[in-house]
Amino acid sequence: MSRPRLKKFERAVVADPLKLQPRDIALLRDVGEFRFLNTEQIFALHPGGKRNLSRRLTALFQHGYLDRPQSQTSARLLSSHMVYALGRRGAELLSKDAEERERIYRRVREVERTLPLMAHSLMISQFRVCLTLAAKTHGVKITRWSQGYDLKEMLRHVHGENPSLVPDAFFTLEDKDDVINFFLEADRGTMTAERFVDKLKTYWAWRSDER
Incomplete structure (x- = not known):
């Protein structure tokens, strides 16, 4: 049977x-x-x-x-x-x-x-899958990845208040002596160009504040 x-x-x-x-x-x-x-x-x-x-x-x-x-x-x-x-x-x-x-x-x-x-x-x-496989192939380390609620909490801790914008992810790559931080925005065609540019301006302001 x-x-x-x-x-x-x-x-x-x-x-x-x-x-x-x-x-x-x-x-x-x-x-x-x-x-x-x-x-x-x-x-x-x-x-x-x-x-x-x-x-x-x-x-x-x-x-x-x-x-x-x-x-x-x-x-x-x-x-x-x-x-x-x-x-x-x-x-x-x-x-x-x-x-x-x-x-x-x-x-x-x-x-x-x-x-x-x-x-x-x-x-x-x-x-993230593509990034993981590419990093492994080229000997690059992904030392940090944060998204969702965890990322929101991290930004709240950094800025001391609820963030006005939460990226889809934040990650850090280490390649030999280089340490580079990235924000990720994943758009499925639902975001206007104006909104996307506004987000980029916010990320740039955050980067400038860290310098």
């Missing part, structure tokens, strides 16, 4: 515990750090047999370590690439205490709150 076909967004009842491997932990850390990753992005970060990795992703989902946000079905995403977020058991595994676990959950909730932001978040993830 053939096994019943599992629905993409429903977990089956699993009796046997999943024996986690070191590669599973690395995968969960990446999904937690990136907030959302689709299968294509995961394959790029974790090269190897795609079929085996796909099965492992399914197992991690079925056991609650990963989630498959159902909102991706109406967010105009490519249906061939399943989107994953960190699940409750995954957050519990990676967090050292309740405070860190809540911080991990907050990362996901802040993006999942509205549907259009999931596609935007995946755009940021795509940039």
Whole structure:
């Protein structure tokens, strides 16, 4: 008798515990750090047999370590690439205490709150995946990456008040003796040219203040 076909967004009842491997932990850390990753992005970060990795992703989902946000079905995403977020058991595994676990959950909730932001978040993830692979190839270190609530808190600490503008990300690259900071703006064609220029002016003012 053939096994019943599992629905993409429903977990089956699993009796046997999943024996986690070191590669599973690395995968969960990446999904937690990136907030959302689709299968294509995961394959790029974790090269190897795609079929085996796909099965492992399914197992991690079925056991609650990963989630498959159902909102991706109406967010105009490519249906061939399943989107994953960190699940409750995954957050519990990676967090050292309740405070860190809540911080991990907050990362996901802040993006999942509205549907259009999931596609935007995946755009940021795509940039970060490409940056990670390029940096590894050329021996450049990504020493800092901050986005979302974490970045807002960092800017509040620097400026002493709620920031009027929060970039999509802030990151630092180290290349030999050079240390370079970057702001990231990911636009899916929804921002006017005037608004984009205003943001650039704000970033330039911040840079000038730091000198």
